[in-house]
Amino acid sequence: MTSKLNFDKLDYQIINEMMETAEISYADLGKKLFVSGGTIHVRIKKLQTMGIVKGTKLNVDLKAMGYDVIAFIGIYLEKSSLYDAVVKELRKIPEIVRLNYTTGNYSMFAEIMCRDISQLRYVLHDELQKIKGIERTETFISLEESFRRNVVVGD
Amino acid sequence: MTSKLNFDKLDYQIINEMMETAEISYADLGKKLFVSGGTIHVRIKKLQTMGIVKGTKLNVDLKAMGYDVIAFIGIYLEKSSLYDAVVKELRKIPEIVRLNYTTGNYSMFAEIMCRDISQLRYVLHDELQKIKGIERTETFISLEESFRRNVVVGD
DNA sequence: ATTGAAAGAGTCTCAGT
DNA sequence: ACTGAGACTCTTTCAAT
Numbered sequence: 001m002t003s004k005l006n007f008d009k010l011d012y013q014i015i016n017e018m019m020e021t022a023e024i025s026y027a028d029l030g031k032k033l034f035v036s037g038g039t040i041h042v043r044i045k046k047l048q049t050m051g052i053v054k055g056t057k058l059n060v061d062l063k064a065m066g067y068d069v070i071a072f073i074g075i076y077l078e079k080s081s082l083y084d085a086v087v088k089e090l091r092k093i094p095e096i097v098r099l100n101y102t103t104g105n106y107s108m109f110a111e112i113m114c115r116d117i118s119q120l121r122y123v124l125h126d127e128l129q130k131i132k133g134i135e136r137t138e139t140f141i142s143l144e145e146s147f148r149r150n151v152v153v154g155d
Numbered sequence: 156m157t158s159k160l161n162f163d164k165l166d167y168q169i170i171n172e173m174m175e176t177a178e179i180s181y182a183d184l185g186k187k188l189f190v191s192g193g194t195i196h197v198r199i200k201k202l203q204t205m206g207i208v209k210g211t212k213l214n215v216d217l218k219a220m221g222y223d224v225i226a227f228i229g230i231y232l233e234k235s236s237l238y239d240a241v242v243k244e245l246r247k248i249p250e251i252v253r254l255n256y257t258t259g260n261y262s263m264f265a266e267i268m269c270r271d272i273s274q275l276r277y278v279l280h281d282e283l284q285k286i287k288g289i290e291r292t293e294t295f296i297s298l299e300e301s302f303r304r305n306v307v308v309g310d
Numbered sequence: 311a312t313t314g315a316a317a318g319a320g321t322c323t324c325a326g327t
Numbered sequence: 328a329c330t331g332a333g334a335c336t337c338t339t340t341c342a343a344t
Contacts, residue, residue: 022210023210052216057211061207062308066160095306100301104295105293109297138260139259140257140264143255143258145253145254146246146255146263151252153215153217
């Protein structure tokens with residue numbers, strides 16, 4: 001059985017605020033949400049203990065770092081039983097930042113992040129095509145990220 | 156002209172470490188990278204000023220929060236000139252957490268995050284299909300996230 | 311540029327409500 | 328549960344190198 005989720009409005013507010021920016025003091029976040037800094041602290045501690053909150057991550061503008069090219073790859077497998085073996089191989093390619101096993105046309109969906117088109121070409125042609133079990137791939141290069149945001153929890 | 160990127164090994168190490176976990180003190184990160192905490196501080200300040208580092212975000216396990224259903228949607232537009240208008244409409248749907256304008260089969264690629272299949276059905280059927288300019292969509296439901304990680308910068 | 315130390319700010323704990 | 332205050336830790340600044 002799945003554990004009962006029992007969050008109140010304050011928990012959701014804290015999560016939504018801090019998913020956006022974690023760089024706010026408990027005192028200030030408390031002021032914003034009309035409780036004390038101590039209460040914010042207790043709630044975050046609870047969420048950490050529950051495994052809901054898993055620390056913080058630096059928010060880096062990878063585009064500004066020169067990682068300009070994002071592509072999505074639809075992957076057709078020869079047989080779906082090859083899934084585990086193919087995941088293992090794909091994991092070795094550092095440019096692949098995300099991989100999902102999906103319903104629909106493709107067996108899997110990968111996201112690739114590269115510095116330029118020639119690096120993308122290398123990954124697609126020299127690395128992906130070598131993997132046994134991949135029948136073929138379809139590439140969708142992102143020309144623009146229209147938006148990216150967090151889901152709003154609790155409503 | 157694009158500004159010249161001039162990062163040294165230490166900058167890259169700091170970024171790679173803190174993209175994974177930002178929850179480390181400057182003193183401890185300094186020890187790990189064989190410099191003083193003060194130097195870490197100066198570098199991070201520089202990266203913030205440059206706009207490379209844009210604060211920190213809380214790392215939340217959304218699956219554990221009940222957001223179990225992730226789907227990718229390939230969107231066909233009637234005319235590509237409708238792009239801006241359609242983006243504007245898609246932005247109004249909070250379940251859509253990411254939207255990219257892409258080459259290939261589809262005009263756009265969306266990522267949706269929902270609590271359950273019935274919420275996904277609602278978004279796909281009642282919200283997406285109402286938007287003028289969308290010819291049709293293809294849905295890929297994620298059955299499993301095989302992995303997700305950061306790109307490793309600087310090598 | 312890097313360091314180490316002092317000042318300032320934030321986190322964490324806990325007794326009281 | 329929530330609060331406020333004290334103890335502790337981390338960030339930030341800065342003079343020296």
